[in-house]
Amino acid sequence: MPSVRVPRALHPVAWWLWALGLATAVSRTTNPLVLLLVLAVLGLVIANRRSDAPWARAFRYYLWLALVVVAIRVVFRSIFVVGVAPTDHLLFTLPRAALPQWYAGVHLGGPVSLEAVLSAGVDGMRLGTMLCCIGAANTLANPKRALRVLPGALYELGVAVTVALSVAPQLAESVQRVRRARRLRAGTGRGVRALRGIAIPVLEDAFERSLRLAAAMDSRGYGRTGTAPRHTRRVTAVFMLGGLLALCAGMFGLLDAEAPGYLGVVALATGGTLCTVGLAVGGRRVQRTSYRPDQWSIAEWLVAGSGVLCAALVGLAASLDPAGLDTSFSPLQWPTLPLIAVLGVLLSASAALTAPPPVRHPVITTRSVRPAATERVAA
């Protein structure tokens, strides 16, 4: 007997871990086949497991952003021509313009080869795919519930971001309302001239709304600094600042090849501990209860685990067979299919099955009323 799975929302941290694992895997490779597979997996999981909330419909904008990134890279590579070998297939030639010698003699224009366009395109596709991974996490995980996992010390920051996230759809709704009112009053002007007529009422509306929200939050006790004495707050601030500085130094040490060894990992570890201590000390003063916390069960383990496993397998493939993951386009040849990396990406697609089905609210639109939907609502 098939068991019906109860629709529920997966813990947002599980979706974020899955998406970050995929993004880490993408950052290790420039193989266009692997990148296409990751995009296909993202599309599959989103189509199967996204809810109907407004923030869950924004994935196509991330795809457009990825396309813009690819276009910018290709255009820049075509203008600043470097490394054109004689064996390249030339597409067309841009007129040459040499910048003066005191500008390091940079040359603009020149022959645009197919190899250069392809390599720039694949490089842009890698960045675009990473952006799409983050976009997928935003689409699948409720942002407001994701902010609940912030530590207590960052509580006020979390509240501010939650309010900001609620404002954007309210702003869109406000703009629509003002435009409808203008049409009813036969508002004149189109385009830029109409902007003033729309912007001012919308801004006024937003200001009024935020004042009302602030008053409501204040009456419920938000925004109080709590019972922590002054020296505790100072100690917290010192720990956090020191930890952040050490983290910066550690990142610099890791990225710079000539920095001394102690600067890299040691500074990172010191910074990490200092930040953790600061967050712990600062979180003690904030007492909050959580209402209906998200559960972390088997499905969360499977989804997060598939993302982490994908990152691990692609990392393994990168160390075993780096040539398969890094395609070079001169000479022009077909890309290979690195088996371990592809296996990792396909495993991450299991999230489409292991995650619980999303909670669906039947939507009644004014244009087309479907009888099945109305029946469900009435029942």
Add this chain to the structure above:
Amino acid sequence: MTRRAGRAALATIGALSAAVAIPVTPAAAAPTHVAVTISGHGSVCFAWHSGMTGDDLLNAVASVQYRQDGLIVQIDGTPASAKADNTHYWSYWHDTSGTWQYSSVGAGSYVLQPGAVDGWSYDDGASSAPRPGQDPSGLYAAICAGRDPVARSSAPAPPHRTTTTTRAPRRTSTGRAGGPAPSVQSASSAGVRSPGGSGTSAGPATPTAVGTTGPARASAARTRTSSGVASSTAAPHVLAAAPTAPGAPADTHSALTRPVTPSRSAAPAVLGLVLALLLAGGGGWAALRRRRA
């Protein structure tokens, strides 16, 4: 009789002047080639054309792999990993008046002049890049003497060049002692020796591919053997042996061989595309089902 004698005298005078004139090559002629030496892979002489950059020259003589941003990561298969960072990279040098100078401009922007010598050496972990192994003085002549006559005449010390012919010293009974051999062309007719050509032959006693061996040359060989010419380091046995340029492998006339990369089949790419299409199709089907429901 007088006419014949006169004609013979004229002929000898003409031949003498020709023989004198020929070794004296005008030193002010412009070079027509450029040379490049790649550490560990040899040196090549290449014909120069206007607007040629260091990058053009390198691609003409070796197979080069570039990174996405245009950095050279591999020349002729070195290094095998085709990776570069700030301590493992190919460094670009110019032979400027007898010394190696680190190039301040990239290979794609550096426009070569005829007679220039480029050097490429791989920095394998050292904090500063090593100079190319060749001794930079007289390097253009050393590399391009076989192709460029100007190089030959202007070459200072190194006397032996690569050549496709090897010459064995011969011994004949006939021979005209005195007067070292004409060093350059065999345009001088076979029977003529020019005693006046001694000065110029102190230069490179370079056997050329053009040179024919004939009985007349036998004497030249013998005289070369016997006379300790300024090109003393060019001992006769060097001519017979395979000549080696300083530090370079034997054959530097032909361009460095390009490794032929076997072309890959499109099957893995097609398989990958099919997989991606399947997954995307699954997503599209789910979206369609959602819209209908």
